[in-house]
Amino acid sequence: MPKAALIDGLQYANWSEKIFQQMRQGGVDAVHVTITYHETFRETVANIEKWNRWFERYPDLIFQGHSAADIELAQKTGRTAIFFGSQNPSCIEDDIGLVQVLHQLGLRFMQLSYNNQSLLATGCYEDDDTGLTRMGRAVVAEMNRVGMVVDMSHSAQRSTLEAIEHSSRPIAITHANPHSWHPALRNKSDDVLRALGETGGMLGFSIYPHHLQNGPACTLASFCDMIARTADLMGPENIGIGTDLCQDQPDSVVEWMRVGRWTKSIDYGEGSATNPGFPPMPDWFQDNRHFGAIRQGLRASGLDDAAIDGVMGENWRRFFAHSFQPQP
């Protein structure tokens, strides 16, 4: 029987050979990486060019993933498959044709909004949530057609529920936790999580400290108990990891994530004036070498081996397998 896959449902690190080496040391088979936030299409392409250089420079460590079969290829060749995603739809501008073009370039996930209102949907920081826009419904249908996953991690509740309902294929919340465990604005209500699970969608559990009970002081036991309870709520096959690891990033990057070019003021998002930068990660998960700790924590929380394999990667593998190809 092949080894269970280890897959991370979201990272946005300051990529370097060191981090790619750590992925290998940690036995990470695949990572969904954010390649763009508020960038235009052309700027997103420049980011893809940077990735092409990394793929060319470190072919023994990483390669671009296009389909679930690339996870097996990663396992066979001892490398990490990198799958592209966008956290905001800026990359498609106002042009639905760019959905297919970006899919051709390997984009496999796109958030319909990032905190703010977008052309497609409402973000979780807006006062009013008007659900999917006209273009939002059209773009979801196009994403369904070409095989690009709708990701609602940073979207507001009504928009998220409408995306779940409107999408003909299961969607994902790649990096967030249950609001019932830690009531952060970015964490999701049981209503959303139940609707997500009932439609075969996936939740990736975030280790970004603002999403954790007690922030960086969150214990591994608390995190893993929360996962076990969410398995009961959503079904053990609809959950995975989405660390939101932002390793080695300067604080200027979290400012870009929050502020983009949409305001001249500072917006602290999940941070604050006294805590504006990236928060420190919990001691039990500093980088890609530490997924083993989560596996052990899940065992201590009472999950059986099959459920643990599912959470650590097999559920993402199955989700990738029915999500990335064009609709027949």
Next chain:
Amino acid sequence: MPKAALIDGLQYANWSEKIFQQMRQGGVDAVHVTITYHETFRETVANIEKWNRWFERYPDLIFQGHSAADIELAQKTGRTAIFFGSQNPSCIEDDIGLVQVLHQLGLRFMQLSYNNQSLLATGCYEDDDTGLTRMGRAVVAEMNRVGMVVDMSHSAQRSTLEAIEHSSRPIAITHANPHSWHPALRNKSDDVLRALGETGGMLGFSIYPHHLQNGPACTLASFCDMIARTADLMGPENIGIGTDLCQDQPDSVVEWMRVGRWTKSIDYGEGSATNPGFPPMPDWFQDNRHFGAIRQGLRASGLDDAAIDGVMGENWRRFFAHSFQPQP
């Protein structure tokens, strides 16, 4: 034994269902189509979006070709494989990273220049030909690496000879004829054709009237005799068809080809003030249904069946097979 392939090495029509139907009626298995001239990268992507719509709308007639295997797929499924090319390097702007990005989007041919000096090489209408530029040499190496064919149809002689020499993979002149047969500025000297053939490169014979002896009045016999003589010069395995068919195009398009955005004046290119538009095609080749006439003409000119199969498509098939994949 599988049917010999019918491949056209260059067309730039005003695409429509009618033309795609004619490709099927003519049994055309694959066409290298020009998707961009002086367009920027973003404008080229908009053209790709248009092609994506045609592929979505006419899946029983056409599909996008990526590799030589798609020619077989076309034959098996009774459709025409469409391979993308650019006639000018404007689409990569000043950014070598766009070579790989455009290859990922399916671009399989790129001319290093179109009549004028480009960032890469000199065009055939310039007074002085300085050969490949510094960026030109770098881009040729990158095209070699990713599997994009260097096309020198509209380039000047020294630049063309340097491209042949500098490229580590065979290059192409997709649409031109021997200068010795018809001394048009766009037609190629025996020196160029010999160097092209000696390196395994391909010449596609053009039926664009400005490249023909006697223009639109050129006889099929004269055209086919010229092909037979060129087979002797270059080797029968290094020649194919590249009709340069510009079917149903309004004359505004030939003006865009010639003038782009580089001058505020009118430049007539191969035309003249009294003959500024697209010239009429010869009566024996009006559209994609008429390749059979060329086959018959080649037989009358004394070519044997194997040589005729080569010219009509098998030579392009072999060239595609060793040109479009990344360098190992």
